């Protein structure tokens with residue numbers, strides 16, 4: 001399947017690992033394309049179209065190994081299947097990863113996006129996309145020129161729903177409130193210490209909401225510029241990246257990369273709950289049980305971070321106003337999370353398992369659209 005890697009010839013081992021990833025996957029298919037002019041590889045992973053065409057963001061970044069890009073696409077696509085199902089929306093799960101070979105200038109980047117748009121158009125009806133890590137609403141405008149009506153999250157000027165980050169952040173904030181209420185009772189979040197890992201587009205909005213409700217916010221980031229801004233201008237306490245897991249806080253909110261909850265980090269956690277926006281926070285399914293055993297309440301990521309996806313679909317295909325989208329995001333996240341925490345308690349299962357069961361039930365039933373979600 002793979003003839004060449006970003007750096008030149010794909011070693012046999014890498015090729016084998018990629019073949020294994022595809023064979024072992026429980027999804028439907030992976031579209032693979034090598035973009036010759038830029039050297040980028042494109043993976044569009046289609047996990048499930050049971051509830052409708054696959055809808056998922058386009059992630060664009062550099063990966064040190066090509067197989068990591070494929071695996072990212074596959075895992076993120078599965079997450080989207082559960083995200084749409086849990087939200088009660090008719091969408092299948094998919095995700096695109098554009099693995100960059102080298103940094104591109106603006107023009108190269110735009111032409112890569114146009115060629116990617118053509119690829120999406122050719123598979124019309126299978127995959128629709130939107131912004132994700134490394135892509136913006138402006139990028140969506142470019143892709144949509146080649147793939148009209150297959151792209152969510154274009155700029156407002158182009159008639160799209162714009163940047164989903166404020167909706168995603170509102171959903172995470174709601175998940176934090178719901179979790180705090182369960183753990184700390186009526187006082188909820190007020191006065192609680194929340195550690196936000198990653199002050200990117202979503203983390204930044206979340207920090208803003210938390211500051212508005214009397215929380216003590218700690219943050220961590222790897223970008224010097226972001227650290228300076230939040231520490232100096234906003235006066236927030238900075239936690240160096242290597243100290244994040246052992247820093248005592250009430251709730252840890254991972255809003256950067258995936259896989260942060262693993263065998264190695266979970267024993268170090270000093271928090272009562274993990275509620276954040278990153279996709280694929282658990283490195284492996286067993287990590288849900290590890291958290292439970294340590295008495296750390298975990299808000300399943302595909303529920304906590306579903307706000308942006310719910311809002312864009314609602315605004316762009318159902319005619320919701322931005323206010324209505326906000327209201328629906330809050331209700332969907334709160335209702336789902338309360339149900340998940342209840343089920344996990346009653347049945348003695350992890351919250352991740354409870355969330356997957358909820359989503360799977362909706363998939364198996366071919367669930368009708370949840371109109372008042």
Ligand code: PHE
Nearest residue numbers: 056057130131132152309312
């Ligand atoms: N990429 C975002 C997510 O993971 C949002 C998104 C919105 C993706 C709409 C696709 C379509 O939820």
